[in-house]
Amino acid sequence: MAVYTDITDQELEGFLADYDLGAPLAFKGIAEGVENSNFLLETEKGRYILTVYERRARPEDLPYFLNLLGWLADRGYPSARPVPDQAGRTLKTLRGKPAAIVGFMPGLSVRKPSPAHCREAGEGLAWLHLAGEGYEGRRANDLGQPHWAPLFSKHRQAAEDLKPGLAATIDKDLAEMALAWPRSLPSGTIHADYFPDNVFFRTDGKFAATIDFYFACDDAYAYDVAVTLNAWCFEADGSFNVTAAQGLIAGYERRRPLSPAERDALPMLARGAAMRFFLTRLADWNATPAGALVRPKDPLEYERKLAVHREGLSLFGGRA
Numbered sequence: 001m002a003v004y005t006d007i008t009d010q011e012l013e014g015f016l017a018d019y020d021l022g023a024p025l026a027f028k029g030i031a032e033g034v035e036n037s038n039f040l041l042e043t044e045k046g047r048y049i050l051t052v053y054e055r056r057a058r059p060e061d062l063p064y065f066l067n068l069l070g071w072l073a074d075r076g077y078p079s080a081r082p083v084p085d086q087a088g089r090t091l092k093t094l095r096g097k098p099a100a101i102v103g104f105m106p107g108l109s110v111r112k113p114s115p116a117h118c119r120e121a122g123e124g125l126a127w128l129h130l131a132g133e134g135y136e137g138r139r140a141n142d143l144g145q146p147h148w149a150p151l152f153s154k155h156r157q158a159a160e161d162l163k164p165g166l167a168a169t170i171d172k173d174l175a176e177m178a179l180a181w182p183r184s185l186p187s188g189t190i191h192a193d194y195f196p197d198n199v200f201f202r203t204d205g206k207f208a209a210t211i212d213f214y215f216a217c218d219d220a221y222a223y224d225v226a227v228t229l230n231a232w233c234f235e236a237d238g239s240f241n242v243t244a245a246q247g248l249i250a251g252y253e254r255r256r257p258l259s260p261a262e263r264d265a266l267p268m269l270a271r272g273a274a275m276r277f278f279l280t281r282l283a284d285w286n287a288t289p290a291g292a293l294v295r296p297k298d299p300l301e302y303e304r305k306l307a308v309h310r311e312g313l314s315l316f317g318g319r320a
């Protein structure tokens with residue numbers, strides 16, 4: 001579950017008094033998610049999501065995220081629009097923490113995406129990249145390649161504890177990536193966490209919406225594609241589903257064709273993207289006390305994905 005902050009009826013009433021949303025009709029915590037506390041809020045005016053920002057979200061980054069949501073919604077992209085209070089403010093405070101209300105997006109996420117879902121998701125990602133063009137907010141990727149080695153240095157022992165010998169393997173990976181990381185690909189605003197739980201579909205299987213922009217940043221568009229390939233195209237047995245990956249890329253290219261340089265870079269980008277999620281999962285694993293309410297995600301799932309990419313199989317027609 002991910003409700004770290006309890007909100008009383010009185011607190012909710014006081015909070016909503018600043019808005020023009022009418023009286024609350026229903027309010028309940030949402031179990032899904034790991035980063036922030038999310039609540040489904042229904043008022044006389046409609047359905048909304050109230051988010052209390054916790055953990056990783058740095059308060060100074062929140063205007064970037066909320067303004068991006070507004071920018072994308074203004075351009076017709078299906079993402080939740082932040083709701084301003086009567087004074088026009090979207091970023092507020094609740095229980096001493098930053099908080100915001102955004103629109104509720106209809107749709108359902110899928111646990112086991114089919115190749116057809118991957119195609120739709122790919123198209124939704126390219127649409128996001130195009131809709132984000134011109135957004136003036138800037139946020140460097142604080143979980144990008146230059147940050148991996150320093151992050152790993154804090155958690156080497158945790159890696160060894162999970163799998164003896166792993167720390168040396170990761171050190172070698174990091175050194176290779178530092179040398180070969182593609183640095184001049186087309187870049188812009190990326191989602192950076194475009195996982196199946198953050199993408200909604202209609203009941204007919206068509207792409208419906210994207211949520212959870214709280215890792216969005218400036219980086220290479222193809223890196224976002226690589227994050228997405230890793231999140232959507234591995235089977236439960238750890239194998240990479242090339243058909244699903246090709247579908248995802250074909251869906252992406254319906255809206256934004258990849259350049260030859262972007263295609264060539266995909267194997268290395270996918271290897272790096274696997275490293276990024278291995279490392280943050282490792283850090284969370286290390287920092288989560290036994291018996292905590294929110295179970296950390298398994299770092300070894302991403303270590304296995306990393307191993308697949310390390311082999312440099314011709315997943316996309318090239319070697320990592």
Ligand SMILES: Nc1ncnc2c1ncn2[C@@H]1O[C@H](COP(=O)(O)OP(=O)(O)O)[C@@H](O)[C@H]1O
Nearest residue numbers: 030032033034035036038049080103104105212
């Ligand atoms: N705008 C939205 N519309 C509909 N549901 C949402 C919206 N935002 C969040 N949710 C719901 O809340 C859950 C957690 O949101 P998410 O942003 O992924 O949380 P976290 O950042 O904590 O991981 C989602 O799985 C979804 O069910």
Ligand SMILES: N[C@@H](CCOP(=O)(O)O)C(=O)O
Nearest residue numbers: 033034035193195212277297
């Ligand atoms: N997608 C990340 C964790 C972030 O969780 P989210 O609920 O905010 O998408 C991972 O799988 O490691």
